[in-house]
Amino acid sequence: MLSVIPIRLSNIHKKFGNFVASENVSLDIRPGELLALLGPSGSGKTTLLRVIAGLETQDNGSVFFGEEDMTNIGPKDRRVGFVFQHYALFKHMNILQNVAFGLQVRKKRLGLSNAQIKERVLELLDLVQLGGIERRLPSQLSGGQRQRVALARALAVEPKVLLLDEPFGALDAKVRRELRRWLRIFHQQMAITTVFVTHDQDEAMEIADRIVIMNHGRIEQIGTPQEIYKHPASDFVSEFIGTGNPPAPLPAYLDAVPKIKEYEVEAGR
Amino acid sequence: MSQAVLSETPTKLLTKEFGRVVHRDPLWARVLLIGTAALFVVLLVLVPVIFVFAEALSKGASVFWQAINDRDAVAAFKLTAYTSAVAVALNLLFGLAASWAITKFSFRWKSFLITLIDLPFSVSPVISGLVFVLLFGAQGWMGPWLQAHEIKIIFAWPSILLATIFVTFPFIARELMPVMEAQGHEEEEAAVTLGASGWQIFWHVTLPNIRWALFYAVILCSARAIGEFGAVSVVSGHIRGETNTAPLHVELLYNEYATAAAFSIAAMLTLFALASLVLKAMAERWITTDAYSDFIFRSKT
DSSP states (O other): OOOOOOEEEEEEEEEETTEEEEEEEEEEEOTTOEEEEEOOTTSSHHHHHHHHHTSSOOSEEEEEETTEEOTTOOGGGSOEEEEOTTOOOOTTSOHHHHHHHHHHTTHHHHTOOHHHHHHHHHHHHHHTTOTTOTTSOGGGSOHHHHHHHHHHHHHHTOOSEEEEESTTTTSOHHHHHHHHHHHHHHHHHHOOEEEEEESOHHHHHHHOSEEEEEETTEEEEEEOHHHHHHSOSSHHHHHHHTOSSOOOOOOTHHHHSOOGGGGOOOTTO | OHHHHHTSOHHHHHHHHHGGGSOOOOHHHHHHHHHHHHHHHIIIIIHHHHHHHHHHTTTOHHHHHHHHHSHHHHHHHHHHHHHHHHHHHHHHHHHHHHHHHHHHOOOTTHHHHHHHHHHHHHSOHHHHHHHHHHHHSTTSSSHHHHHHTTOOOTTSHHHHHHHHHHHHHHHHHHHHHHHHHHHOSHHHHHHHHTTOOHHHHIIIIIHHHHHHHHHHHHHHHHHHHHHOOHHHHHHHOOOTTTTOOHHHHHHHHHHTTOHHHHHHHHHHHHHHHHHHHHHHHHHHHHHIIIIIHHHHHHHHO
């Protein structure tokens, strides 16, 4: 069983050149919750996620996992599960090798045998409903399958926190809806503190326990979906969430544009 | 529509979809263009290659055989082989390190380093050979010191190696940089969050992703190293059986009117060049199946 821990960010400041990606952001993430970082592109949500993972070093501020100060600990030793937007699967390794990677590289330290690793990986693949395809390469999977492989790979190392960067961004609408419902249920079973980044209001509203709305490197509002929907804290929030005027319908000519996804090659299906 | 498309490769799909609308030039224009290109290839590439083999065998196979088994010729082949092997190995190390540094990190002198890597491309090999003579030669900058310590660089193997390394310096880094650039750092970042160390990332993630590009670069670099004439000619001293590389040996024999022997050595070098061309073409195909097919998948999902 994974121990469920809170994450605390205090005064995280990060600049890229002159661009302030995160302006003294402080945030308490509760143990076991599913938290969405929601905002338009360039609002600093991905930067914040990468700071939690240690992939980005903040100029100022500190990161705590539970009581542990992670500020000076590199991404290698933070024990985070990170799911990348384009999954970043190792394309020359099959699914089994991909999911086993995190255990394989620390095999000696963990005192695991190859058989034990394989057993754990197959268990995980069953958990994400990908049993039986462990010998395939990432290029032979559909987008949704790749996404679940990335999730299984991140969970294999028994991370303390799970971080997902635009987890459904690269999927088409139908698969996206299925997967986010699935992730919601999956998260409840796993009981692991989870943060995901999205620019899609519906997505955040549907599955998150709490939503953090970001704009220009700052937090505009933190709250449950209901709180944010009913009591937006600023004009930006109400506009972004769409509680003000409903968005104008798309002009009709856009329907005539052929959709790219019709050409999608869905290998292995 | 989508059902029919599923089984097709993306390239086929493109030709099928857009093939009809492509503008076709009139017959005479096509004949003229293709004819001109073919004429140049035949005159400048095919005829000389055939000529090399024809001349090599003009006095019969036994003369050819004798020429390539001659003591000095064998010494020249060996020298060329050693020199190229060491030069390629060192450039491999350097090229990997440089392209890793340039594509995975950002630092202040990056564009300066890239320019420096390209420098051997823009300097004439003869000039670069002369630079080494001016540096290490008897009258050169470090000459007196080297003589005092009885270290021989010019007109000896070290200078041949230095000249070869200098001339082939950009090949591997230049070949790897675009490939590593295109791949980005996501897989490496994924590996580090999974607890992999720097070496583990390099061996298990980075290297497998660039293996065919690396293979391709090594072939190009070897071909250039083996064929290098200008820079080596200036620094080698042309001592038969000692500091004479294979390309220099061709010149030496030719100047002695041993035409058939000269062309026999040249034929051996040409054979190697042809073999490396075949390998290069194969590597190109593997690179395509490796990196770009994944790129196509990525952009479509």
